[in-house]
Each structure stands twice: as C-alpha cells, then as structure tokens.
Amino acid sequence: MPENFFILRVRNPGRLRVFSGRPSMPSFVVLALLLVCTNPHPGHSQNVDTLVDVGGYKLHFSIIKGKGTPILFEAGGGEDATNWKNIITKIATVTKTTLITYDRAGFGKSSFDTTRHGILNGVIGLETGLRKLHYSGDLILVAHSQGGLYATLYASRHAENVKAAVLIDATTSCFYEENRLNATQRIIDAQKNNSRKSNPGSYYQGADFSNNINFVRNVSFPKNIPVIDFVAEYPPFSEKKDIDDWKACHKEFAAASPLHTGIMAYGCGHFIFEDNPPLVIHAIVKAYATTLDKTGSHELLKREADYAIDAANDRNREEMAYRHSADDLNSWGYQLIKQGDLQKALRVFKLNIELNPNTWYAYEGYGEALLKNGEKSEAIKMYQKSVELNPTNENGKKKLEQILKQ
Template identity: 30%
Template sequence: MFRATIDRRRPALRASAALALLALTAGAVTACDGHGSAARRPPSAHTVSSATGRAGAAELHMIENAGHRLAFHVTPGRGATVVLDAGGGEDSSYWNGIVPRLHEATGATVITYDRAGLGKSDAVPGPWRVKSAVSDLEAGLRQLGVTGNVTLVSHSQAGEIATYFARNNPKLLSGAVLVDASLPPLYTDEEIARLVALNRPQVEEARKDPDEPRNRQLLAIAASYVPMHRAYHRATWPDSVPATVLVSEKTPFDGSPEDVRRWLDAAASFAQDGPGRRLVTARGSSHDIPKDRPGLVLKEVEKMVAAHH
C-alpha cells in the first residue's frame, strides 16, 4: 500500500505507503532436514565475500533467479533460521541494528536480503509483481540450503510477499512475525481507490527522477497496484503457520484518521481470522516499528523462534 504521510526524517521522495504496504518496509541457512541442522553451502549459492574468523559476521551470497542476481546476507548460526524482509523502498540495511542482537539472543542463522532493484541486487524492468518477489525469496533460500524451521519477519509491503510465500511453502515456515505488515483485509475496492488518490502526488514527483532506486520501485508498484491488490484482498494465510501480527499505534497513515482505523481493523481482522495468530500493538510507535521499538520486535521474534525450536 501507499504511505499517507511523508517521513521527514528521510528524503522527500521516500517510498510512500504504497511501498510500505505493497511491499514496504527484510538470513541462511541452517535448516537441512526440516528440523534445522547445520548450514550447508551448495555450489549454486556463490559466496562473494565473507567475514573470516569473526563469530556472528554476515556473509554475502549472490543468488541467481530468472536472469537477475540478488544479494543475500547470511549470519551463520545453529538450529532455526530467521529471515528478515524489509518494506517497500528499503534494502537489507534496514535491519542492521537488529541482526546482531537477534543472532546473539537466538543463536539462529539470520538472513537479510535485497529485493530486486535495491541494495546490491539487480534491477528488473517493468511493473512490480509480488509473484516474482516470492520467487526470488524462494530461490534464495533454496540455493542457500534452507529446508525448514524458518521464522519469517516481514515489515510493511513485505507482508504481501510473506502471505504468498506462506501459502506456497507452509512446511518451510515454523512461524512469522508480521511487523505493521500490509495484510489482505485492508484492500477493499474503496480503500484501494483512496490509496491511489492519496499517493498520486508522490507518484508524479517520483517520475521526475525515475532512476533513483526508491522512485523506481514506487513507479513499478504504482503500475500494477490496482489489479495486484484486488487479487491480494482474496489471499489467505495457511492455518498451519502461526503468526504474530505486530501493529503500530500510529500506522503508516498518521494524520488520516479514517485510514488509521482501516489499517488497525485490517490487522485485528487478520489476527482473528485463523488459529495460532496473536495481535500485539506497538504503543507509541510509527510505522517504522523496527526503528522505534526494536526491543519489541526482538522479543516477539525470540518468542516465535523459541516456540518451535
């Protein structure tokens, strides 16, 4: 979805709610037998660089999928794997403050990655397609040797990737923490129309500098926004995958009370719509819960990992 307000702490052309919820804003690889064992590195996952001799240091793996390369950053651990997926317009660096603390607290392998067109990953021309983003994540985890016991942590737009990924790969996931994520109940025809109108000025501004990565992603998302979100409204989450729904108090729409209400209602509806789901409110937080309340994110991820370790 599009973000209703511009975050003044970032450049004016920052990805808006569309990015935030569409794909908004974020791991390898230790599960080999479905229960999480030692990591392996198959030849298809090319290690570009690695930190030698330093425990807890991330390794960069370049993964190939559908003709483009994607950067996956892996902090090796044991047992479970935690995959962090950032929101729209954000690359893996969004999680830099959380990765070391999460690795230390859980001992798990922690993976972050740059979606196509962001960070060190290749850009892909044309409209943004959630199925392509899901395919990229699937290819990365497969080539890194991840086969189970994965906790997926998805912020904002990445909630859309998480929903389709979970539907396709329920046995791979032991759980998910959806951090102020874009969720299907939000996207009624009325709300889609509101979001398109709300973000039209930002889309037009982005056209002035279409090669800037965040602008490029925003324009790609805008090109497919309406049909993609009509389809997403009908998407379902598998009952076999537990999920913690972590919602911000201010939401991406701080300043738009009607959209704030709809965002909060969508999170509550999703949490109530299946077994194994919990709703947790990040009091006082903006949409950027990982920045405003990192301790809360860590706490909920630790709970999810511990429950299935």
C-alpha cells in the same frame, strides 16, 4: 483535501528526524510510496554477503550464519537488508540461529529484470535464491509493512515449511479496499515521473501496487502457522478513518485463527522495531523458541534474560539522555510528531528551548510543531530566533520565507 504529514526518514549517523509537509495525497498513499535511505549493514564476523543469480537478475543476500531454524526477514516497501541493522545483531546473539536478510529486486545491491516484476515474480525469485543457498526448508518469517504482503504469499506457498511468523505493522489487502486502492494507484502513477530507467525497483513497486494488493487478496495466511501480529498505536496516517481501518484489519487478521496473536505496540509508530526494539526482539525470540527442544529452550531463555537486563538498562540510559541533551530532546519531539502526539511534542520542544536557550535547532523544532498546531505567529518567532542564532541556517530561512508569504 485534508492536511496530511509526509514522513521522511533520514539516517545521518544514527539520527532520525521527521519533517512535515502538505503532500497532495492521502496519508495512506504516503505509506505506499515510503522510501528510505539507509547505511550499509554493520559488519559481523559471521556475515555472508552474496549475489545470487535467480534467472535474469541477481538478488543480494546478507546472512548471519548460525544453527537452528533460519529466520527470513522481509523489509517494507522501498527498504533493503539494512532495514534491520539496529536489531539483527541482537537477535543473532540471543537465538544463535541463521538470520537471512535480502534486497528485493531493484533495491540495495540487487539488480532488476523489467520483464519479471510484480509480487509473484518477486517471491519466485526469492524461492530460487533460497534454494541455491540451501535454505529452502523450514523457516520463520519476520516482515514489516509491505513486506507483509510478500510474507503472506510466501507462507501460502510453503505452509508446511513456515514454522512461525512475526508481522510488524504489516500492510494488509483488507486495508486497501477498492476506493482506497484506486485512489492510491492514481496518485502513485502521478508520482512515478521518469524513474523507470534510473530507479526501476521504485518505479515498478509503484506501478505494480494495485496488482500486488489484488494478487495477495486472493490468498490467505495459512491458519496452521503461529503468528504474532503487531499493529502500531500510531500508524503512519493523519486521518482517523485510515487509522481506524488499519487497526481494524489487523484485528480481523488476529481473529482469523487461534494461532494468531494480535498485539498493540503502545507508544510506537509504523517502525515498531525502532521505537521499541526489545518488544519486537522478544517476539522473534518467542517464535524461534517454538522450534527448539527442551535443552535448547532452556539455553535460549538464559540468553534472553541477559538481553532483557541489557535492554532495560539501555532504555533507562536513553531516557536520561533525553532529559539532558538538546539533540535528543529535539529528536524525541520529532518522534512524537511522527507518532501523532503533537501536544506532547510541543511540551518537549518548549522544554528544549528553556533548557537550551542558545541552541538554534531547538527553536526550529518548536517552530515546526507550533506551525502544525496552527500557531503561525508564534512559529514565525521561533524560526526568526533560530535564524538569529544561526545565520547559516538556510532551511530555517526558506521555511520562514514560505510562512510569511502564506
């Protein structure tokens, strides 16, 4: 089986790292299994956190109240409401509308009913929660990854109420043709272990994966709903066929209706809203603008212009930080690996050790990139230097030992 890279996102205070490995599974399976550890949602004076009984279990909703057509956010597989924490406050500031995020059953603060799982039950539970919260009318949908499946089903059941949608590198049933789906399900089943009781959300997310895909395969996103569909330039796969098929399915979706707009998110990995927040925020603001009258649109435009200036300034500040900080250069290198640009990552890691010759983790990052590039002997030297600079670097010692045994 060809080498693939397993994407592990670790959120220590504001940091993002990507580690590599050789999982015994295709990369499209990694996407299906992707789980994320997240921090609590940042505080907001208008936030309302509440548990809603949807019949047999409770869903946790986190709502920023405002005025206008509410925007409902569907997180990716294994995610919860905190998935949107880096962009939600900015969207609230610009739109001034109600923003609704929630934890799917078995994730975050939501409980789980083992007799009511699968995507249809998930959407029915969501509908019940929204109705009890008095948000069962018009909505705008924003969905990432597997959340796209839920958004598709929800939109098909509420075609008159969904006024617009923004899909962010969303999972499509098109991508999971029969052979790929069967292979995915077999490997997911082998990975579930004994999580049924300890983590029922993850367990049933995996157990129901094929059924969920096939269920959504039999519905379609209503063609009367305007959709902005983002696809990442660097989807979370290492095999060319997976990447090509993923992009082809998004192209097919965009062509299905004149109201569908397909956008390639250049330079971005699967988490487009983290790699290029302004791109996604502008799309959401654009979708929301279609629900406003002339006066409301004018006021929104002024707020968006203010945000655009701040976003451009923030972008420049981040780039300057990358040029000078060992930590940020290292993070940039890992991000480039995630995006599939190994050669550029190698240059960034090499620059980091040249600028910061006494920083142990700079050598570790360069060693990891060299190993991915098949330069084993050079990688060993980098890991040895990392351990020399930091004798307590247990991860480096372990990795070095593994390489030397190969």
